[in-house]
Amino acid sequence: MLGVIRRKVRNGGLSSSILKQFRAVSSAPRVAPSSEEILLPQRGVAHARSIAHLISRGYSVNPKPMRDALFRIQLVASNQMWTRPFSADSGDLVDAVVPFMGESITDGTLATFLKKPGDRVEVDEPIAQIETDKVTIDVASPEAGVIKEFVAKEGDTVEPGIKIAIISKSDEGVGDVAPTEKMPEKAAPRTLAPSEEKVKEKPKPKVEATPVTDKLKTPATPSSQPPKRTATEPQLPPKERERRVPMTRLRKRVATRLKDSQNTFAMLTTFNEVDMTNLMKLRSDYKDAFVEKHGVKLGLMSGFVKAAVSALQHQPIVNAVIDGDDIIYRDYIDISIAVGTPKGLVVPVIRNADGMNFADIEKEINNLAKKANDGTISIDEMAGGSFTISNGGVYGSLLSTPIINPPQSAILGMHSIVSRPMVVGGNVVPRPMMYVALTYDHRLIDGREAVFFLRRIKDVVEDPRRLLLDI
Numbered sequence: 001m002l003g004v005i006r007r008k009v010r011n012g013g014l015s016s017s018i019l020k021q022f023r024a025v026s027s028a029p030r031v032a033p034s035s036e037e038i039l040l041p042q043r044g045v046a047h048a049r050s051i052a053h054l055i056s057r058g059y060s061v062n063p064k065p066m067r068d069a070l071f072r073i074q075l076v077a078s079n080q081m082w083t084r085p086f087s088a089d090s091g092d093l094v095d096a097v098v099p100f101m102g103e104s105i106t107d108g109t110l111a112t113f114l115k116k117p118g119d120r121v122e123v124d125e126p127i128a129q130i131e132t133d134k135v136t137i138d139v140a141s142p143e144a145g146v147i148k149e150f151v152a153k154e155g156d157t158v159e160p161g162i163k164i165a166i167i168s169k170s171d172e173g174v175g176d177v178a179p180t181e182k183m184p185e186k187a188a189p190r191t192l193a194p195s196e197e198k199v200k201e202k203p204k205p206k207v208e209a210t211p212v213t214d215k216l217k218t219p220a221t222p223s224s225q226p227p228k229r230t231a232t233e234p235q236l237p238p239k240e241r242e243r244r245v246p247m248t249r250l251r252k253r254v255a256t257r258l259k260d261s262q263n264t265f266a267m268l269t270t271f272n273e274v275d276m277t278n279l280m281k282l283r284s285d286y287k288d289a290f291v292e293k294h295g296v297k298l299g300l301m302s303g304f305v306k307a308a309v310s311a312l313q314h315q316p317i318v319n320a321v322i323d324g325d326d327i328i329y330r331d332y333i334d335i336s337i338a339v340g341t342p343k344g345l346v347v348p349v350i351r352n353a354d355g356m357n358f359a360d361i362e363k364e365i366n367n368l369a370k371k372a373n374d375g376t377i378s379i380d381e382m383a384g385g386s387f388t389i390s391n392g393g394v395y396g397s398l399l400s401t402p403i404i405n406p407p408q409s410a411i412l413g414m415h416s417i418v419s420r421p422m423v424v425g426g427n428v429v430p431r432p433m434m435y436v437a438l439t440y441d442h443r444l445i446d447g448r449e450a451v452f453f454l455r456r457i458k459d460v461v462e463d464p465r466r467l468l469l470d471i
Contacts, residue, residue, distance in 0.1 A: 094143045096127060096165040098158045101137050102379040107159045108132040109249050110152055120146050127165060129375075130158060133253035134382060136343065136375040145169040250344040261406050266442040269401040272454045275462050276417050276432040279303050282464055294359035301337070302361040304389060306467055307460035308412060309333055309354045312387060315453040318410045319386050322444050336385035336405060337365060339372040340395075346372045347405055349385040393417065393434065402439050409444050412457070413437035 101108055108130040115127045126138035127147065141147075145167045152164040247255075261267075283298050290298040312319045312333050320329045333354040336347045348368035350361065371377035388405045393416040402413040415435045422431040438454045460466050 092169050093148065094145070094167050094169065095163045096139055096141055096167055098130060098139060098160050098162045098164060099137065100160050101130070101132055102134070105132045105134065105379070107157050108137065110154055110156045110158050110164065111136065111248075112154055113150060115147055117147050117149050120144075121167065131249050131343075133249050134379055135346070135377055136250075139164060141167055143167060143169055248343065250346075254345050257406060258403050261404050264406065265404050265409075267404060267439055268442045268447070268450070269437050269439045270447065270450050270454055271399075271435060271437050272458050274434045274436055274458050275422070276300075276434055278463055279461050280417075280432060290359070294363070296359065296362045296366060298358065299362060299365075301365055301389075301391065302358045303461060303464060304391075304412070304414060304457070305335055305350065305353055305356075305361050305365075306358065306464075307457045308335060308387060308389060310460050310467065311453045311456040313354070314456050315449050317445055317449050318440065318453050320444060321386075321407050321409050322441070323407075327444065330386045332386065334385045334387075336388040336408070337368065338388060338390040338405075339369050341372050341375075343375065346377060346382060347385065347388060348372060348377060348381050349383070351384075388412070389414065399435050399437070401437060404439055404441060410438060410440040410450075410453075413439070 098108070109132075111129045111131040113128045115121060121127055121141040121144065123142070123144045124140045127141050128139040130137045130139060148166045148168045150165050152158060152162070158164060279300060282303075283300065287298050290296075316329060319333060320327050322328075332352060335350045335353040337350060338345060338347050348371070350356070350364050350368070353361065356364070368377065368381060371381070385405070386408060388402075388408055388411040390402045390411060391414040392400050392402075393414050397415050398418065399415055400413055402411045404411050413436065415437075417432045417434050419430045420433045421428050422433065423429075424431065436454060436457060438450055440450045
């Protein structure tokens with residue numbers, strides 16, 4: 001306001017004597033109550049056409065000259081108060097709310113609480129876990145303190161911004177809860193005067209007189225209730241040693257996507273077998289030097305990723321996808337790796353796999369697999385992907401027909417390595433063999449391209465030197 005008056009003086013709207021009078025008034029003690037915080041609007045009174053239009057408590061509308069209204073401006077400002085909302089009067093309580101879960105996720109299920117009321121938590125320490133369709137998200141404590149109470153229950157459906165817990169920065173709020181709950185139990189039997197007991201004894205017969213008739217009518221209801229319950233129950237014989245457990249959101253999401261894949265794609269699977277001798281020899285010869293230089297073990301998965309990249313470059317239609325009446329060709333290669341976790345199947349993505357070497361691929365696979373098993377993988381790390389590799393061989397699968405991961409058009413299935421007799425150079429010798437399967441969308445990919453794609457993977461894995469010579 002003082003800045004407004006200075007501008008008026010500079011523009012000639014007010015004289016310097018009026019400014020001195022206003023300063024004398026503004027130095028006087030304020031009339032506002034001390035228990036409330038007064039926030040003056042940043043715009044001041046510049047938005048009003050005339051200061052005389054402002055109305056203060058106890059004053060009527062009186063269009064006086066501006067210099068008379070200036071002496072009342074503090075009374076007007078005291079009436080224009082804003083209050084700040086706090087969780088408590090002392091500002092000791094803070095709310096733990098559901099964080100943002102991703103653009104495509106609108107809600108989640110409160111799976112479990114990691115803490116209990118009364119436990120002490122630090123800043124950003126997880127106190128609960130929320131299960132979504134894709135990942136499990138932690139709810140972190142916004143401040144260090146003690147959990148006072150939970151305002152949500154396990155199994156509730158929550159949305160971003162919903163409060164689930166109240167945290168006290170100090171231990172005072174939590175310590176006062178227990179005594180207040182126990183006081184009414186002890187106070188009730190103590191403070192009963194004889195006169196009050198007699199008064200309470202008189203209405204008892206009257207109060208009981210009405211329920212007596214109700215109690216006589218109630219015995220007829222139990223006989224009628226059992227038929228109602230049995231009518232809605234399934235007519236199945238009772239079975240022991242059975243448990244009914246609700247599906248998790250992740251499992252429901254996986255089930256929906258897999259069924260949609262079957263209903264949408266014209267899926268067809270082609271098979272081939274790969275001799276793993278040269279790739280396994282390459283791994284055994286250089287595994288120690290590889291770990292020493294790159295700090296990660298050399299596995300078989302990186303070899304198949306490099307082989308898939310080469311096959312996708314030779315057959316770009318496998319990296320494409322149908323969108324309505326159009327075909328979208330992707331000029332990038334993002335390989336999705338299917339990872340089985342205790343909570344369900346997740347598919348993290350290796351971005352720009354065509355620009356990675358063996359070490360980069362192994363590091364990224366280990367990093368994503370660790371996050372997936374720990375439940376800390378993010379939605380962005382699973383979004384996208386142009387081609388998927390599923391390794392069922394780690395579980396001992398000999399042969400399978402994988403299902404396409406929409407919106408992709410194909411998926412490569414790896415299986416276990418089994419030593420089988422093979423004819424090599426006219427001789428029967430044991431060889432470590434693996435069956436590989438390619439499931440593809442026959443609407444987009446013809447059998448010719450699918451067979452050539454799988455044959456390219458076979459050639460690269462059986463002779464990794466092809467990657468160096470690009471042949």
